[in-house]
Amino acid sequence: MNNANEFLFRCSSLGKIMTNPQGKGIREKILDAEALIDKLSAEVAVAKPTLKTTQNKLAKIELLKSDLENLKARKDEVNLSLTCRNYLIDLFVETKYGRKKDLFSKYLEKGLLVEDDSLTLLSLTEKVFFEKNNVRLTNDYVSGEPDTYIGQDIFRASVVYDTKSSWDLFTFNHSKYDDDINQDYYWQLQGYSDLTGAPLMKLAYCLVDTPESLINAEMQKLWHKLGQPQEDFQPYYDGCRAIQKALTYDDIPKSERIKIFKIDRDEDAIERMHQRVLECRHYMNQTFFNHEIKRENQKSSEGVS
Amino acid sequence: MSNQQTTAVQQQSTKPSVKALFERADVGKRFAEVLGKRAPQFVTSILQLAASDKVLANADPYTVYNAAMTAASLDLPVNKNLGFAWIIGYKNNSKGTTEAQFQLGYKGYIQLAQRTGQYAKINCVEVYGNQFKGWNALTEELDADFTIDGTGPVVGYCAYFRLLNGYEKTVYWSTEKVRVHANRFSKTFRFNDSTWKSDFDAMAKKTVLKNTLSTWGILSVELQNALKVDQAVIKNEEEVDYPDYQDANVLTKEEERMMQMIDAAETLEELQALAPNVMESMGERYRNKLDKLSAETPVVVIEEPKPKKASAVKPEISFEYFKMKVDSCKTYQEYQALLSEAKDQEKQDYLGKKMNEFVESEMDKEALDSNNSIGLFANE
Numbered sequence: 001m002n003n004a005n006e007f008l009f010r011c012s013s014l015g016k017i018m019t020n021p022q023g024k025g026i027r028e029k030i031l032d033a034e035a036l037i038d039k040l041s042a043e044v045a046v047a048k049p050t051l052k053t054t055q056n057k058l059a060k061i062e063l064l065k066s067d068l069e070n071l072k073a074r075k076d077e078v079n080l081s082l083t084c085r086n087y088l089i090d091l092f093v094e095t096k097y098g099r100k101k102d103l104f105s106k107y108l109e110k111g112l113l114v115e116d117d118s119l120t121l122l123s124l125t126e127k128v129f130f131e132k133n134n135v136r137l138t139n140d141y142v143s144g145e146p147d148t149y150i151g152q153d154i155f156r157a158s159v160v161y162d163t164k165s166s167w168d169l170f171t172f173n174h175s176k177y178d179d180d181i182n183q184d185y186y187w188q189l190q191g192y193s194d195l196t197g198a199p200l201m202k203l204a205y206c207l208v209d210t211p212e213s214l215i216n217a218e219m220q221k222l223w224h225k226l227g228q229p230q231e232d233f234q235p236y237y238d239g240c241r242a243i244q245k246a247l248t249y250d251d252i253p254k255s256e257r258i259k260i261f262k263i264d265r266d267e268d269a270i271e272r273m274h275q276r277v278l279e280c281r282h283y284m285n286q287t288f289f290n291h292e293i294k295r296e297n298q299k300s301s302e303g304v305s
Numbered sequence: 306m307s308n309q310q311t312t313a314v315q316q317q318s319t320k321p322s323v324k325a326l327f328e329r330a331d332v333g334k335r336f337a338e339v340l341g342k343r344a345p346q347f348v349t350s351i352l353q354l355a356a357s358d359k360v361l362a363n364a365d366p367y368t369v370y371n372a373a374m375t376a377a378s379l380d381l382p383v384n385k386n387l388g389f390a391w392i393i394g395y396k397n398n399s400k401g402t403t404e405a406q407f408q409l410g411y412k413g414y415i416q417l418a419q420r421t422g423q424y425a426k427i428n429c430v431e432v433y434g435n436q437f438k439g440w441n442a443l444t445e446e447l448d449a450d451f452t453i454d455g456t457g458p459v460v461g462y463c464a465y466f467r468l469l470n471g472y473e474k475t476v477y478w479s480t481e482k483v484r485v486h487a488n489r490f491s492k493t494f495r496f497n498d499s500t501w502k503s504d505f506d507a508m509a510k511k512t513v514l515k516n517t518l519s520t521w522g523i524l525s526v527e528l529q530n531a532l533k534v535d536q537a538v539i540k541n542e543e544e545v546d547y548p549d550y551q552d553a554n555v556l557t558k559e560e561e562r563m564m565q566m567i568d569a570a571e572t573l574e575e576l577q578a579l580a581p582n583v584m585e586s587m588g589e590r591y592r593n594k595l596d597k598l599s600a601e602t603p604v605v606v607i608e609e610p611k612p613k614k615a616s617a618v619k620p621e622i623s624f625e626y627f628k629m630k631v632d633s634c635k636t637y638q639e640y641q642a643l644l645s646e647a648k649d650q651e652k653q654d655y656l657g658k659k660m661n662e663f664v665e666s667e668m669d670k671e672a673l674d675s676n677n678s679i680g681l682f683a684n685e
Contacts, residue, residue, distance in 0.1 A: 113502075116558035123562055124569055129582040131559065135629045153622035212358065213503035216385060219357060223386075232349040240357045248359055 004284035009277055011144030011191030015184030016087040017080075017280050018273065025079045026071055033068045037061055078279045078286070088280055092288045110214055111165045118163040118206035119148060125204075125258050130161070137195040141277040146192045160198040162189060164205050168246060172207040176259040186263060190273060193265040200264060207257040210247035218243045323355045326366040327373075339377045347373075350383055351392070360394030364403040372407035375534050379527060381413050388507065389413040393500075409535045411511035414518060414528075418466070421525040427466040429514040431459045431506055432477070440477045447477050462509045464517040476517045483509040563587045573598045627652050631659050637667075 009017060024032070040057045047054045080088075090101050102108075116132065123130045130148040137144055137154065151157035164185070166172035175182070181203065189201035222239045223229070229236050249257060326332060327348050336344040351373045355362045361369065372392040376383045381390040388410040395406045411429050418424050433455025438448040440461070447463055461480055467473040478486075487494040487501055487508070494501045501508050518524065519532055563583060567590050570576035576591070576598055583591045622630075627646060634640045640660045647653045 116562070120558070120562040120565060123566055127566075127575055127578070129563060129566055129579055131582075135626070135633050137629060153626040155623050155626050209359075211503075212360075215357070220386065230346075232346065232353065237353060237356070240353070244357055244359065250359070 003289045004281040007281055007284065008138055008141065008143040009280070011142055011188045011195070012184070013087065013091075014142065014187035014191045014273060015182075017084045017276055018183070018187050019081040019083045021079050021081040021084075026074055026077060030068065030071045030075060033064050033071060037064050037068070040064070078283045080279065080283055084280065085283070088284055088287075092284060096288075106214055106217070107167050110167060110210055113211045113214070114165045114206075114208045115147070115163070117208040118165045118204070121206045121208055121254060121258050122148075122161065122163055122204050122260075124254060125260070139195055141274050142191045142194060144188070144191050144195055146196065149196070149198065151198075154196050157196050157198040159200045159202055160189070160192045160196050161202050161204060162192065164203065166205055166207050168210075169207060169249065169252075172205060172257070172259075175205045181261050181263065187269075187273065189263045190266060190269050194270045194273065198265065200262060203261045203263060205259045205261075207249055207252075209249060215243060215247050218247070321366055323362060323364070323366045323369050324352055326370060327352055332370065335374065336377055339374070340380075344377075347377060347383075354383060354392060358394055360396065360403060361392065361405060362394075364394045364405045369405040372405045375407050379413075379417065379531060381409070381416065387412070389416060407534050407537060409511070409531055410507060411514045414511065414514050414531070417525070417528045417531050418518060418522065421523060421528065423468055423523045425467045425469050429462065429464040429510045429517075431455060431510070432461045432463050434458050434460050437461065440479075445475050445477075447475055459506065462506075462513045464510075464514045466517070466522060468523065474517060474521045476513060476521075478509075478513045478516075480509070483512055486512060560584055560586055564590060567591055567594050570594060570598070621648055622646060624649075624651055624655075628655060631656055634659070634663070637663060 040061050044054055044057050044061070047057075049055075094100060119130050119132060128150060133146055133148050133154060135145065135154065137146075146154070146160045147163050148161045149157035150159045150161075154160075162185070164175070166175060185203050189203060192198065193201055219240050222243065223236060226233070226236050226239070321329075333344065333348065336348055340347050351369070355369065369392065373383065376390045376392070379390070383390055383392055385391050390407070390409050390413045393406045393408055394403055396403050415427055415429070418427050430451070432447075432449055434457040436449045436451060436453060436455050437460045438450065440447050449463070459480055462478050462483060464476045465474065491499075491501065515532070515535070518528070522528075524532070563579065564587060566579055567576065567583075567587060570579065573595075576594055579591070627643075630646075631640070631643060634643070637660070640656065640663060643656055647656045
């Protein structure tokens with residue numbers, strides 16, 4: 001990859017690039033400076049020129065004008081948040097060197113293993129038989145794989161769904177009773193709407209039993225923690241039972257194990273998302289590929305001479 | 306192997322819990338007869354296993370007992386961490402019951418082979434990409450460098466044994482061959498929660514070793530019995546079921562989802578909304594539920610929808626979506642599966658073009674592989 005001009009961002013990462021930088025952006029600062037210059041100029045126009053305050057105001061206007069010039073020279077500079085820039089660095093490293101930053105986590109693993117079970121819980125709740133979508137969609141800006149949808153096909157979907165499988169009862173309830181929708185998921189679903197054209201998206205937090213392999217891994221951790229005891233060692237025995245209970249939920253009604261949030265398609269948000277993708281590509285070109293682009297240019301100019 | 310099992314333990318009309326069964330005096334006595342002083346520890350390990358595995362705890366206790374007794378009579382510890390043998394709870398959807406299945410690990414097979422006193426050496430290992438050079442199926446010679454540490458992907462699995470009389474055997478299966486075998490013979494292979502997914506290497510080594518021993522090895526009576534009961538639900542000495550085999554009625558996730566939805570449907574409307582997606586395997590369940598709900602709602606005239614295969618009821622999809630589905634295909638079978646959805650010329654042309662490209666690229670790859678292997682041998 002020589003540049004980021006056609007780089008597609010995953011819907012699941014949109015939340016990171018859509019964070020706003022702290023403080024004012026350059027364009028806002030230009031507007032502020034211009035407004036202040038106008039205000040001070042108006043004050044100076046009606047004041048006695050010999051007064052010290054008038055002199056001070058004139059000096060300040062000069063200073064502001066100089067700042068304004070600098071700001072205007074930088075007005076096309078991309079102003080991205082620290083979170084976004086850090087993410088772009090990680091993304092560049094992953095792409096260039098073929099290494100992943102976050103390889104494994106039990107949370108991710110559970111999410112993958114119980115995808116079908118969460119879909120079943122969603123089917124039972126919505127009373128619609130859902131099938132898993134396995135097609136990755138792309139457009140000029142983003143790529144993504146929504147979990148499932150209602151409609152003749154995914155491009156004629158009336159609703160697009162994404163399921164999130166919680167690790168345990170506690171994480172599930174935190175998501176369930178949080179009034180504000182997680183911003184990462186909000187942008188992920190706007191991304192799906194952009195890809196499919198769906199007018200409505202639903203985010204379903206699901207709590208389903210943890211697979212046996214992960215429960216065993218937790219028990220094994222406990223076994224090591226307790227100094228690899230015999231299997232009938234009471235604290236180990238009790239610990240295993242507690243792990244089993246904490247990670248399986250047959251005793252909790254299904255209706256209490258799912259929470260569905262609705263999100264409408266937001267054209268403005270999608271427009272902003274496109275804009276931000278372009279800004280990120282520009283930033284990546286400037287920061288990571290500039291060196292390579294310069295080298296290419298140098299090579300071609302040497303070839304000409 | 307003394308396969309006493311249920312014939313020796315009186316089955317009661319109402320099934321006790323696993324714990325209650327194992328605490329019975331006659332059960333304790335049976336284990337003591339087989340294991341002697343080690344019986345209490347062994348029984349505790351089984352109870353511990355059942356306590357930590359909800360499916361097993363709810364399994365038919367007599368199948369748990371039979372599996373445990375089989376392990377005891379083979380004198381193998383039941384512990385997943387040790388990897389000799391284990392007992393797994395298994396939902397039998399065709400019967401609506403949960404049963405315990407006895408499983409041997411590859412270490413269990415090695416252990417039993419060693420006990421025959423006939424094997425000078427026996428082993429089964431992964432072969433990594435950097436170790437593998439070639440396999441001659443005719444002379445059964447594996448050209449691999451096991452002196453270096455294996456790195457990168459595992460390309461195959463090799464089982465080897467040498468008998469005291471000098472007879473030796475080397476068997477090599479490529480990872481792909483193991484995968485094809487498992488896909489063909491294990492119904493749970495494609496499930497996310499199957500042991501094949503969580504511990505592919507151990508399952509692959511066991512498969513290759515089991516196949517090698519059963520075809521060429523010297524089998525003691527104990528080893529023959531082990532081959533018989535491995536991955537089986539043991540009913541009694543004569544009756545053994547193999548629920549993981551392909552012909553068993555194990556449901557896919559979609560079928561399981563449909564089953565739950567049919568069971569949960571409270572009104573005819575809800576049930577009939579499922580009709581277009583009902584698979585053949587769920588037809589009978591659907592009809593039974595339809596009859597039940599119809600009887601409860603006598604006024605409504607119901608037209609029974611004909612259950613269809615899921616693949617046969619797919620609505621026609623747009624070309625754009627079809628194109629993306631084709632582009633997502635990674636195997637020839639996946640391309641073939643889309644043939645039924647290519648209903649117009651545009652889709653057929655696109656699919657045909659992509660299938661041709663795929664075949665050509667596979668042929669190129671094969672040619673490259675054979676060139677590479679020629680190169681490797683030529684270097685030597």
